[in-house]
Amino acid sequence: MTNQSQDVRRGRAELRAARRESRGLYWFVGLFSFFVNLLMLTGPLYMLQVYDRVLGSRSVETLIALSVLVLFLFSMMGLLDYARGRIMGRVAARFQARLDRRVFDAVIRKSAIAPDANSATGLRDLESVQRLMSSPVLMSLFDIPWTPFFLAGIWIFHPWLGTLAIVGGAVLILITVLNQRMTSEPLQEANRSVVQAEQMAEQIRTESEMVQAMGMRDAAFGRWQEMRSKALRGQIAASDLGGTFTTSTRAFRLFLQSAMLGVGAFLVLRGELTPGAMIAGSILMGRALAPVEQAITQWPMVQRAKRGWESLEELLSAVPPEAPKTPLPRPAARLDVQRMTVAPPGETQPSLRGISFSVQPGQAVGVIGPSGAGKSSLARALTGVWRPAGGSIRLDGAALDQYEPAMLGRHVGYLPQRVQLFDGTITENIARLADEPDAAQVVAAAKMADAHEMILKLPQGYDTRVTAASARLSGGQMQRIGLARAMYGDPVILVLDEPNSNLDNEGNAAVNAAIKRFKAQERSVLVMAHRPAAIQECDQILMLDGGLVRAFGPKDEVLKQVVQNHEQIAKARGGGGVQ
Numbered sequence: 001m002t003n004q005s006q007d008v009r010r011g012r013a014e015l016r017a018a019r020r021e022s023r024g025l026y027w028f029v030g031l032f033s034f035f036v037n038l039l040m041l042t043g044p045l046y047m048l049q050v051y052d053r054v055l056g057s058r059s060v061e062t063l064i065a066l067s068v069l070v071l072f073l074f075s076m077m078g079l080l081d082y083a084r085g086r087i088m089g090r091v092a093a094r095f096q097a098r099l100d101r102r103v104f105d106a107v108i109r110k111s112a113i114a115p116d117a118n119s120a121t122g123l124r125d126l127e128s129v130q131r132l133m134s135s136p137v138l139m140s141l142f143d144i145p146w147t148p149f150f151l152a153g154i155w156i157f158h159p160w161l162g163t164l165a166i167v168g169g170a171v172l173i174l175i176t177v178l179n180q181r182m183t184s185e186p187l188q189e190a191n192r193s194v195v196q197a198e199q200m201a202e203q204i205r206t207e208s209e210m211v212q213a214m215g216m217r218d219a220a221f222g223r224w225q226e227m228r229s230k231a232l233r234g235q236i237a238a239s240d241l242g243g244t245f246t247t248s249t250r251a252f253r254l255f256l257q258s259a260m261l262g263v264g265a266f267l268v269l270r271g272e273l274t275p276g277a278m279i280a281g282s283i284l285m286g287r288a289l290a291p292v293e294q295a296i297t298q299w300p301m302v303q304r305a306k307r308g309w310e311s312l313e314e315l316l317s318a319v320p321p322e323a324p325k326t327p328l329p330r331p332a333a334r335l336d337v338q339r340m341t342v343a344p345p346g347e348t349q350p351s352l353r354g355i356s357f358s359v360q361p362g363q364a365v366g367v368i369g370p371s372g373a374g375k376s377s378l379a380r381a382l383t384g385v386w387r388p389a390g391g392s393i394r395l396d397g398a399a400l401d402q403y404e405p406a407m408l409g410r411h412v413g414y415l416p417q418r419v420q421l422f423d424g425t426i427t428e429n430i431a432r433l434a435d436e437p438d439a440a441q442v443v444a445a446a447k448m449a450d451a452h453e454m455i456l457k458l459p460q461g462y463d464t465r466v467t468a469a470s471a472r473l474s475g476g477q478m479q480r481i482g483l484a485r486a487m488y489g490d491p492v493i494l495v496l497d498e499p500n501s502n503l504d505n506e507g508n509a510a511v512n513a514a515i516k517r518f519k520a521q522e523r524s525v526l527v528m529a530h531r532p533a534a535i536q537e538c539d540q541i542l543m544l545d546g547g548l549v550r551a552f553g554p555k556d557e558v559l560k561q562v563v564q565n566h567e568q569i570a571k572a573r574g575g576g577g578v579q
């Protein structure tokens with residue numbers, strides 16, 4: 001427990017600092033709340049005056065004067081109430097705007113290091129806190145501190161009435177506490193199931209083609225429905241429980257108001273209270289307990305925001321803000337990897353162990369090895385996506401984490417094994433979603449990737465829109481656009497993970513031509529490959545197997561060694577067969 005509270009301390013401090021930024025405005029809201037609550041006395045005082053003065057004196061003038069005054073006071077109250085609502089709306093928006101970027105970055109970074117529930121729901125958590133901050137429930141939290149004063153006011157009318165109101169208030173507060181205790185867990189469970197069901201639906205939608213083609217629709221629906229029913233069951237259980245509290249609170253408050261009238265009437269009969277005080281006391285109690293009832297009714301929202309806050313504390317603590325980095329000059333294409341060990345996110349078993357090799361400007365290195373050898377892991381480590389658990393990767397002498405991530409992305413062009421495009425035009429995709437894509441560079445990159453002609457043949461050329469779910473492009477076309485995207489922005493190193501898995505001869509030739517041009521410009525290329533065609537332009541070969549380097553050196557030597565090994569193995573097998 002202590003450990004856990006220490007773990008989240010950093011994130012908590014960060015969230016509180018963001019909340020504190022609007023401290024001045026909270027004082028305003030507090031001040032407005034004071035006046036709003038003070039003006040709430042208008043109703044009871046009016047009652048008191050009407051019953052005890054106007055009805056007694058039968059003076060119409062007094063009634064009119066009082067009514068005009070009441071109209072003015074209620075208008076003021078409405079105005080102040082509206083103003084504090086507007087202020088809180090802005091406070092909430094400011095809080096969210098301040099943290100949007102930070103949480104967004106943390107979600108992305110956490111997903112790459114160790115994905116968990118916090119990284120999946122980070123942005124939604126922030127929204128839940130923002131929603132609470134701008135909701136009327138928060139206003140009721142500002143009003144609740146005034147409840148004791150209203151109760152004290154009732155006490156002044158008559159101690160019996162005061163006692164009744166305090167006991168009633170205590171019962172309501174007890175219900176609130178019970179509500180919090182009992183609904184917290186089921187609500188959390190229900191929300192978890194809802195998120196899971198949504199994620200599953202999203203995955204099915206993204207993979208709709210495969211689901212359809214493989215006749216998985218019924219099975220996928222079954223899976224989704226199972227999660228959905230669990231979520232629904234949870235939601236029903238939570239809302240039943242919450243509903244019990246909400247309705248019992250409302251019924252109890254209404255009863256309490258009548259009980260006040262009853263006791264008041266009894267005291268009037270005994271001559272201990274005026275009829276005006278009887279009505280005023282009842283109204284006052286309604287006002288005193290309204291915020292408590294409001295808080296109970298909207299409790300799920302409070303719970304959700306509380307959980308969101310806690311989950312954000314954990315997320316921000318796990319991913320501290322990145323310290324500003326001194327901008328480094330454009331690096332030379334020199335890469336030096338020393339005894340590097342890398343484990344996939346959330347895994348303890350490394351997929352690369354003690355890897356060492358170096359790449360000089362103007363060189364292309366082919367990374368080969370069987371499936372699961374660690375080629376893609378190396379690509380992810382070289383692009384800074386996966387951080388080495390041990391050892392180092394240096395680009396022109398500087399460790400990768402010394403570069404600003406955005407700058408590193410610009411220096412190291414990356415073509416992942418599975419190309420995924422974003423919703424947007426082809427130009428926007430090649431320009432990596434830049435606000436103002438550099439058209440000349442987009443076309444140059446597309447030409448280098450042999451994608452230019454193909455793009456021109458699309459209905460709107462470079463302005464053809466694609467979506468992440470259906471890019472309306474063939475595998476090879478996607479790969480060429482991915483390649484153009486990797487080459488956009490003048491990178492010094494290219495990391496190509498299986499660049500030609502979907503390419504025809506022409507595409508292959510384009511990749512090789514691009515590699516050749518990169519080499520000629522003193523830049524370097526790493527090509528992860530299964531097929532020999534992809535390593536045609538490579539000077540060096542790095543052979544991986546089971547996460548270890550099996551061989552590294554000039555292409556011919558390594559390939560010769562591979563061939564010799566194969567022959568030896570074949571011979572040994574052949575011999576074994578004869579025996």
Ligand SMILES: Nc1ncnc2c1ncn2[C@@H]1O[C@H](COP(=O)(O)OP(=O)(O)OP(=O)(O)O)[C@@H](O)[C@H]1O
Nearest residue numbers: 344345347351369370371372373374375376377378
């Ligand atoms: N995201 C991941 N989470 C957990 N383990 C992973 C992840 N990615 C890769 N691995 C594991 O790391 C090892 C190396 O995988 P990697 O994808 O680097 O191999 P590869 O050489 O690129 O294979 P292929 O040629 O089939 O693409 C494998 O054992 C794989 O199971």
